[in-house]
Amino acid sequence: MPENMNPFEPPAGGLSLYLHVPFCERKCPYCAFESKVPSEGEKELWLQTVERELLWWESRIGRPLLLTCYIGGGTPTVLSGPEWIRLAEMLERHFTFDAGAEVTVEANPNSLRAEHLLFWRDWRTTRVSIGAQSFDDAELIQLGRLHSAARAWEAISASLASGFSVNADFMFGLPGQTFRNWARTLSQAAGSGIAHISLYQLTIEPGTAWESMPEEELSDGYLPYRWAQWYLPSKGFGQYEIANFAKRGHESRHNINYWKEGDCLGIGPGASGQIRGWRYKNISGLGGYSDSLKSGKSAIASGERLTGSRRASEAAVLALRMKQGIEREAFARKYGPDEESRVIKILEAFPGDLYSVGTDRICLTPKGMRVANRIWSELV
Ligand code: SF4
Known part of the structure; x- marks a missing residue:
């Protein structure tokens, strides 16, 4: 951390x-x-x-x-x-x-x-x-x-x-x-x-x-x-x-x-959560999960705070899953205009009927959603 x-x-x-x-x-x-x-x-x-x-x-x-x-x-x-x-x-x-x-x-x-x-x-x-x-x-x-x-x-x-x-x-x-x-x-x-x-x-x-x-x-x-x-x-x-x-x-x-990368507490064996941009995964398996908490330690097996392009890419993929897509102004404010331009550039390598870049939003079309895995592999 x-x-x-x-x-x-x-x-x-x-x-x-x-x-x-x-x-x-x-x-x-x-x-x-x-x-x-x-x-x-x-x-x-x-x-x-x-x-x-x-x-x-x-x-x-x-x-x-x-x-x-x-x-x-x-x-x-x-x-x-x-x-x-x-x-x-x-x-x-x-x-x-x-x-x-x-x-x-x-x-x-x-x-x-x-x-x-x-x-x-x-x-x-x-x-x-x-x-x-x-x-x-x-x-x-x-x-x-x-x-x-x-x-x-x-x-x-x-x-x-x-x-x-x-x-x-x-x-x-x-x-x-x-x-x-x-x-x-x-x-x-x-x-x-x-x-x-x-x-x-x-x-x-x-x-x-x-x-x-x-x-x-x-x-x-x-x-x-x-x-x-x-x-x-x-x-x-x-x-x-x-x-x-x-x-x-x-x-x-x-x-x-x-x-939308909101805060979410994940509770239980193997659960994942994210608090203020720090994401974590709990210990898998009831035995290990229980032993750790019983001994006064946390249930968390691993945690990381994503930064830079990696964080922006993950946020872009999550947002593009939704019909409303990426809200451009908020995305540029949070990750920087360079990251926004990078996302657009990657999308522009795909046929134009798979995505749309409007003044407010960047979205996948229904056709783009059908081949989303190909788009994700370029974005992340
Ligand atoms: S084992 Fe079957 S019922 Fe249980 S979580 Fe998996 S898919 Fe669902």
């Missing part, structure tokens, strides 16, 4: 919180997220350790104001009703929630119960994000998911009936996935009453059960993604970010804060 730099000074104004629940009912074969099936006593250990980590942060940054809170994983619905009550009480002890705070919880259709929805409604939850992945039973079996399409529907319907703003995640690029299946899943999603849709392309990740699957077995993602970019806006879901579509007013404020 550079001298004269104290990342633990309380951030001005509010911040976001990401809390990682590292448990799942079963490990999906493609998943590289930090999660495992909890063994006896591990949920209790996690709860106790999260409290320790919150105390550690409180002694450094006080009791911050939360503008958004995102409880994800893993599978937060692996926690029982009483465990959720403990968790929420813990958060209430260590943070002040803004009156209009956006509070999102992730739910797996297989483990979502009425007790979750009842408690979330009584607490301060505003959004429920459901890992539906597909409305096709054969695809769900192929993905190793424990739920059926019917169960995904039930989870969505029950969440909507409880009054939440609902997101659902869907995956494309699966081996053998037909365009017809993808279009059917999207059509059902768009007509289900949810207000937000997130799309993920299946990728082969090291360390997963599918790590040795040849990339060629995946289906091409270009056409399904292009279809989504045309179809979802025609049903009222505007594309506000590369992977995210929402009805007006239902965009995820938590994620927008992340793409």
